Structures are given as structure tokens and as C-alpha cells.
Amino acid sequence: MLRGITDWIFDLDNTLYRGDARFFAQIDKKMTDYIARYLALHPTEARLLQKEYLVEYGTSLSGLMAVHGMDPADFLDYVHDIDLDMLKPKPELRSLIDALPGRKFILTNGSRGHARKVGTHLGLYDLFDGVFAIEDVDYIPKPKRSPYVCFCDAFDIEATQAIMFEDSIRNLEVPKYMGMRTVLVTSDHDWHTPVLNKPTGETGPAPYVDYVTDDLVTWLSAHT
Numbered sequence: 001m002l003r004g005i006t007d008w009i010f011d012l013d014n015t016l017y018r019g020d021a022r023f024f025a026q027i028d029k030k031m032t033d034y035i036a037r038y039l040a041l042h043p044t045e046a047r048l049l050q051k052e053y054l055v056e057y058g059t060s061l062s063g064l065m066a067v068h069g070m071d072p073a074d075f076l077d078y079v080h081d082i083d084l085d086m087l088k089p090k091p092e093l094r095s096l097i098d099a100l101p102g103r104k105f106i107l108t109n110g111s112r113g114h115a116r117k118v119g120t121h122l123g124l125y126d127l128f129d130g131v132f133a134i135e136d137v138d139y140i141p142k143p144k145r146s147p148y149v150c151f152c153d154a155f156d157i158e159a160t161q162a163i164m165f166e167d168s169i170r171n172l173e174v175p176k177y178m179g180m181r182t183v184l185v186t187s188d189h190d191w192h193t194p195v196l197n198k199p200t201g202e203t204g205p206a207p208y209v210d211y212v213t214d215d216l217v218t219w220l221s222a223h224t
């Protein structure tokens with residue numbers, strides 16, 4: 001049983017639903033298509049650039065804005081226009097999140113519209129006290145520090161009483177150093193691998209990861 005947690009913060013993609021190759025691959029592929037068209041590149045080159053920017057700038061979008069001055073709105077609309085049918089709502093996850101003692105938030109590098117659409121489709125959206133999307137942090141993504149600070153300020157969150165759930169390991173480093181507890185949600189098919197979720201230690205994923213689980217429902221059942 002976790003004590004002293006007043007604020008529960010969840011990433012959206014691949015965290016509130018199980019990381020599924022087919023689902024997130026739609027967004028990944030649409031990003032490649034968009035970049036190829038926008039910069040008139042061969043898809044192979046576009047994909048390399050997409051992953052390079054993801055590593056260097058936190059999101060591919062952030063790199064495109066910084067290097068090419070791209071307007072984010074059209075890109076976000078395009079890449080988030082995807083088929084949600086393969087995402088199945090989990091009533092047990094809804095019950096567990098609903099029962100958490102304290103406030104619940106979504107903090108995502110995706111757009112507001114995407115968070116609303118996916119969150120609603122999963123039957124979870126109405127449970128959250130606040131949703132912070134990429135537009136709310138001036139398009140500066142996790143793992144940079146400012147979106148976390150901005151988010152905590154906006155909702156008056158005391159980091160030492162908060163816990164963050166994430167599938168992208170590097171997005172847990174700043175929250176941990178701010179004082180939050182951290183949970184890495186993994187899946188068999190990790191779409192980040194090997195770009196981002198490289199193992200960083202011999203014995204565990206990283207010193208800033210407190211818990212690792214491959215199933216949010218199981219973890220919440222055991223710890224709350």
C-alpha cells in the first residue's frame with residue numbers, strides 16, 4: 001500500500017493502454033509520412049530524421065519546430081487522426097483509477113484533442129482532474145524539465161506527494177529528481193526500443209525508476 005500520495009499522474013500513450021505495436025505504429029507511421037511530405041524526403045530519410053529528433057529534442061515534433069520552424073497544429077491533427085478500434089477499454093482499470101485516493105492527471109506529449117479522444121475511447125477521461133497536453137506547455141515536451149514544473153505549478157502539485165506512471169523511461173528522470181515516485185510501465189512490444197529505452201544499469205532499469213510493471217491493472221491492484 002502506497003502512503004502519502006495525493007496526486008496520481010499518468011502519461012497517456014502506451015501507459016493508460018497497453019503498448020501495442022499496431023496501435024501506436026499508426027501514429028509513428030503518420031509522422032514519417034508527414035515529415036516525408038513536409039521536407040520532401042524519401043520515407044527512409046524521413047524516418048531517420050523523425051527518430052533523431054525524438055532522441056535529441058524529446059519529440060519528433062519539437063525537432064521539426066526547432067529546426068524547420070514547422071507549425072505544430074497541422075502536424076498534430078494529421079498524426080493523431082487514427083483508428084481507435086483496436087484499443088479496448090478495461091473496466092477494471094477504470095475502477096482502480098476511480099478509487100485512487102487523491103487527484104488524477106494526464107500529462108502527455110500528445111495533443112489535447114488526442115488525449116480527449118483516446119481517454120474517452122478508453123472510458124477513462126472523465127476520471128481525471130486535469131489533462132496537460134503539449135499545447136499547454138508551449139510545445140516543450142517531456143523529458144525536458146519545464147513541462148513538469150509548469151504542470152505542477154498549474155495544479156499546485158507537491159512533487160513529493162505525487163507519483164508518475166510512464167512507458168518512456170527517460171520521462172521519469174526529472175519527476176524523480178523533483179521528488180516524485182516513479183513507475184515504468186513496460187510492454188512486450190516496446191516501440192521505443194532500441195532508440196530510447198536502453199538499459200542503463202546491470203541490475204535495474206535506472207536509478208530514477210522506483211517500480212517497473214508490465215501491467216498497470218496488476219500494479220494498481222497490488223499497491224493501492
Ligand SMILES: [Mg+2]
Nearest residue numbers: 011013014167
Ligand atoms: Mg507514452
